[in-house]
Amino acid sequence: MVINQWFNRYHKDYYGGALMIVIGLGAVACGTDYQIGSLRQMGPGFFPVAVGVLLALVGGAIALQASRSVPTDKKAALPAEWRGWFCIVAALLAFVIIGEHGGLLPATFAVVFIAALGDRKNRLKDALVLALALMLVSVVVFWWALKVQFPLLQWG
Amino acid sequence: MLQSLFDLRHGFAIALDPHNLMWSFVGVLIGNLIGVLPGMGALSAISILLPLTYAMHPVPAILMLAGIFYGSQYGGAIGAILLNLPCHPPHAVTCLDGYPMTQQGKGGTALGITMICSFFAASVGIIVMIVASPLLVSIAFKFGPAEIFSIMLLGLLCGGTMSRGSALKGVAMTLVGLLIGIVGTDVNSGEMRFTFGMPELSEKIQLVALALGLFGVTEFLRSVNRIQVVGGGKTSVRLRDMFPGKAELKRSFMPMLRGTMIGTLFGCMPGTGPTITTFIAYAFERKVSKTPDKFGTGMIEGVAAPEAASHSKAQVDFVPTMSLGIPGDAVMALILGALLIQGIQPGPQLITEHADLFWGLIASFWIGNVLLIVLNVPLIGIWVKLLRVPYRFLFPSALFFIAVGVYSVNNSLFEVGEVLVFGLVGAVFSALEFSVAPILLGYVLGPMIEVNFRRALLLSHGDMTVFLQHPISCAFLLLCTTVIAAQVFFQWRGARRLRRATGSVGSVSAVKAELHAITPEKASDRAGS
Numbered sequence: 001m002v003i004n005q006w007f008n009r010y011h012k013d014y015y016g017g018a019l020m021i022v023i024g025l026g027a028v029a030c031g032t033d034y035q036i037g038s039l040r041q042m043g044p045g046f047f048p049v050a051v052g053v054l055l056a057l058v059g060g061a062i063a064l065q066a067s068r069s070v071p072t073d074k075k076a077a078l079p080a081e082w083r084g085w086f087c088i089v090a091a092l093l094a095f096v097i098i099g100e101h102g103g104l105l106p107a108t109f110a111v112v113f114i115a116a117l118g119d120r121k122n123r124l125k126d127a128l129v130l131a132l133a134l135m136l137v138s139v140v141v142f143w144w145a146l147k148v149q150f151p152l153l154q155w156g
Numbered sequence: 157m158l159q160s161l162f163d164l165r166h167g168f169a170i171a172l173d174p175h176n177l178m179w180s181f182v183g184v185l186i187g188n189l190i191g192v193l194p195g196m197g198a199l200s201a202i203s204i205l206l207p208l209t210y211a212m213h214p215v216p217a218i219l220m221l222a223g224i225f226y227g228s229q230y231g232g233a234i235g236a237i238l239l240n241l242p243c244h245p246p247h248a249v250t251c252l253d254g255y256p257m258t259q260q261g262k263g264g265t266a267l268g269i270t271m272i273c274s275f276f277a278a279s280v281g282i283i284v285m286i287v288a289s290p291l292l293v294s295i296a297f298k299f300g301p302a303e304i305f306s307i308m309l310l311g312l313l314c315g316g317t318m319s320r321g322s323a324l325k326g327v328a329m330t331l332v333g334l335l336i337g338i339v340g341t342d343v344n345s346g347e348m349r350f351t352f353g354m355p356e357l358s359e360k361i362q363l364v365a366l367a368l369g370l371f372g373v374t375e376f377l378r379s380v381n382r383i384q385v386v387g388g389g390k391t392s393v394r395l396r397d398m399f400p401g402k403a404e405l406k407r408s409f410m411p412m413l414r415g416t417m418i419g420t421l422f423g424c425m426p427g428t429g430p431t432i433t434t435f436i437a438y439a440f441e442r443k444v445s446k447t448p449d450k451f452g453t454g455m456i457e458g459v460a461a462p463e464a465a466s467h468s469k470a471q472v473d474f475v476p477t478m479s480l481g482i483p484g485d486a487v488m489a490l491i492l493g494a495l496l497i498q499g500i501q502p503g504p505q506l507i508t509e510h511a512d513l514f515w516g517l518i519a520s521f522w523i524g525n526v527l528l529i530v531l532n533v534p535l536i537g538i539w540v541k542l543l544r545v546p547y548r549f550l551f552p553s554a555l556f557f558i559a560v561g562v563y564s565v566n567n568s569l570f571e572v573g574e575v576l577v578f579g580l581v582g583a584v585f586s587a588l589e590f591s592v593a594p595i596l597l598g599y600v601l602g603p604m605i606e607v608n609f610r611r612a613l614l615l616s617h618g619d620m621t622v623f624l625q626h627p628i629s630c631a632f633l634l635l636c637t638t639v640i641a642a643q644v645f646f647q648w649r650g651a652r653r654l655r656r657a658t659g660s661v662g663s664v665s666a667v668k669a670e671l672h673a674i675t676p677e678k679a680s681d682r683a684g685s
Binding site: 012013015016019020023024027030031034035038039040041042043044045046047048051052054055058059061062065081083084085087088089091092093095096099100104107108111112113115116118119120121122126127130131134138142146148149150 | 208322324325327328331332334335338342344345347349350373376377380381382546547548549551552553555556559560563564567569570572573575576579580583584587588589590606609610613614617618620
C-alpha cells in the first residue's frame with residue numbers, strides 16, 4: 001500500500017523521465033562506439049547518437065514538468081497482479097524453451113496451460129481442458145492446414 | 157478526375173476478381189470476429205494475421221489486411237454498444253450513449269445506425285480518396301530526400317503529440333521507436349548496431365514481434381484478473397431490431413453528416429489519432445445539440461456522430477499512409493510495415509507505380525463495406541455470443557496464437573522471445589503512463605527517415621539549410637513548428653485552466669482533458685464495477 005501511495009503521478013513522471021534519460025544516454029554510449037562521421041559524410045553512429053541525445057533531453061523535460069503539472073489522475077494505483085504477470089511471462093518462456101527441445105505439441109500445451117493458471121478464476125481442470133483443445137487447434141490449423149515448419153514432437 | 161474514375165473502374169475489376177474477393181471476405185470476417193472478442197482490437201487482429209499475408213501476393217494481402225481493419229473496427233463498436241466494453245479506444249466514446257441504449261432495449265437500433273453511418277462515412281471517405289489522390293500524384297515527382305525527410309518528421313511529430321496523454325511522452329515514445337528501428341545491420345556501412353552480440357538481431361527486429369509484444373502481451377499483462385465481462389442488460393438482439401425507425405433515421409442524419417465531416421477533416425491531417433477524432437465528434441455533437449444534458453443517457457446522436465467520424469477517418473487515413481508514407485496511427489503503421497515487407501515502397505510514387513494495388517484497395521473498401529453489412533445482419537447473434545467468451549479462456553488462447561504466429565514468420569523461436577521482451581518493456585512504459593502506440597510509428601518510419609536524412613545531406617555536402625531551401629520541405633518544417641507551438645500553447649493554457657479549475661467544453665484542450673478523464677481503462681473499470 002505504501003508503494004501505491006508513493007507511486008502516484010508525480011513520481012511516475014520522475015521515473016518516466018529518468019528512464020528516458022537512461023535509455024537516451026545508453027543509446028549515445030553505444031552509438032559512439034560506431035563511427036559518427038560528419039554531417040557531410042555520416043557514419044553509422046550519427047543517427048543513434050542524435051536520437052539518443054534528443055531522447056535524453058525529452059526525458060529531462062518530462063521529469064522537469066512532473067513537479068509543475070497538476071496531478072489530474074486521482075485514481076488509486078491498481079494492486080499488483082503478481083500471479084497473472086508471472087504466469088504470462090512463464091508461459092511465453094516455456095513456449096520458447098519447450099518448443100526448442102520438445103516440439104510444437106508440448107510447447108502449445110505449456111503456453112496455454114501456464115497462462116490459463118494466471119487467471120484466478122481458472123481451476124486446474126479448466127486450464128487442462130483449454131490446453132488440450134488448443135493442442136488440437138495447433139495440429140489441425142497450424143501443422144496440417146498452414147504447414148508451419150515446426151516438428152510436432154522431438155527430443156533434444 | 158476523369159482519369160480517376162477510369163482507374164477506379166479498373167480497381168473494381170481487380171477487387172471483384174474471385175481470388176481477391178475471397179481474401180477480402182476472409183479479412184472482413186476474421187477482422188469482425190476478432191474485433192468482437194473482448195480485449196482484442198484492430199491492432200491485435202492485424203498483427204496476429206500479418207504473418208499469413210507474407211506468402212501472398214501484395215494485392216490480395218493488402219485487401220485482406222484492409223478488410224481485417226474495418227471488420228475489427230466494426231466489431232469493436234458491437235462490443236462498445238452491447239456490453240460497454242471499449243475494446244478499441246476510439247469506441248470508448250460510443251459506450252457513453254450506445255450502452256444506455258442497449259439498457260433501454262434499443263441496442264439493435266444503435267447497431268443498425270452504426271452500420272448505416274459507417275457505410276455512409278466510408279463512402280464519403282472513399283470519394284475523398286478518389287479526388288485527393290490525383291492531386292498527390294501531381295506533386296509526387298517533386299519529392300526528393302529532403303522533402304521525404306521533412307514530411308516524415310511531420311508525421312512522427314503529429315503521431316507522437318496527438319496520441320493519448322502527454323505530448324512530451326508521446327515524443328519520447330516515438331524516439332524510443334526510432335532507436336528500436338536502428339537495431340540491425342546498417343544499410344550504408346554494414347555495421348551491426350545495437351545487436352549486443354546476438355546474430356539473430358542483425359536482421360532487424362521483427363515487426364510482428366514488436367507489434368504483438370506491445371499491443372498483445374502488454375495488454376494481457378495489464379488486464380489479467382482485472383477485466384470483468386458483465387453479462388447484464390438486454391443483449392439479445394434480433395434481426396428485426398436492427399432496422400431503425402424513420403424518426404431515428406431523421407434524428408441521426410445530421411449528426412452522421414457532421415461526424416463524417418470531422419472524420420474526413422482529421423483523416424486529411426496526418427498523425428491525428430482516431431481516438432481524438434471520435435471524442436471531438438462527440439463533443440461537437442453535444443455542443444450543437446439542443447439538449448446537451450441528455451447526452452450519456454442513450455442519445456442516438458451520440459452514437460451516430462462518433463461512429464461516422466471514426467469510419468470516414470479510417471478511410472481517408474489511407475491517403476497519407478499510402479501516398480505520403482506517413483501513417484496516421486499505429487494501425488496504419490502496421491499496414492505500412494506490411495507494404496514494406498511486400499517490397500512496396502509507400503510514397504508519392506505508389507499510386508502510379510502500383511496503380512492496381514491502390515485502386516483495387518479503394519474499390520475493395522466499398523465491396524468490403526457491403527460485405528460487412530451483409531455479414532453482420534445474419535451473424536449478429538453469433539457476435540453477441542462471442543462477446544461473452546470469458547477473458548480467462550481468451551487470453552491464454554490468444555497468447556498461443558501470438559506465439560505460433562510470430563514463430564511462423566521466420567521459423568524462429570528467438571522472435572517469440574522478442575515478443576516477451578517487448579511485452580515487458582511495453583508494460584513498464586504503460587505503467588509509467590506512456591502510450592506505446594507511437595513506438596510502432598517510430599519503428600516503421602525510422603529507417604526511412606535515417607536513409608533520407610543521410611542522402612539529403614550527402615547531396616548538399618553537409619549543408620543543413622537544404623531542408624529550408626526546398627519549398628515543399630520548408631513548408632512541412634513550418635507545419636512541424638506550428639504543431640509544436642500549438643502543443644506548447646494548449647499545454648500552457650490547459651495548465652492555467654486547471655489551476656483556475658474552470659471547465660469549458662469546445663476547445664481542443666478541453667477535449668483533451670476530457671479524453672484524459674474517460675480513458676478506455678477507466679471505462680472498462682466502470683464496466684467491471
